[in-house]
Amino acid sequence: MCPVCKKAGIPVKNTTVRHLVHNKLADQVGNKDYYLCSSEACDIVYFQPESDVRFLQYQVKVPVWFKKGADPKYICYCSKVTEEAIMDAVIDYNAKTIKDIIKLTGTMQNCKCEVENPTGKCCAPVVQQTIKKALEAK
């Protein structure tokens, strides 16, 4: 649970956090794993339940897409593809599947999700959700 907003956290590996906090903060990361706060409104990005170590959005190199004010709103962090680009591909270029999105936006190339994505996981499920959202908006 996030110490500030009390919402559930998503488990994230230490190596992900180490790569994504600003370099000058790397010493504070330690060697334990973290949680990512899942709340849109909360400024906490990474926290550890058993210690006071926490990292806020301004201390992290990339905006977390589901946090309020994320700009740009990356969905695929490895290829720097935004939510807007995926929405446009669906609405303006008739993309319907992940394959179409890959062709049109170059998403999911050279995947290094473990160190590029704030969750440390592949963005494919979020790309899929974004396609669904765009199809519904169409």
Ligand SMILES: [Zn+2]
């Ligand atoms: Zn929080």
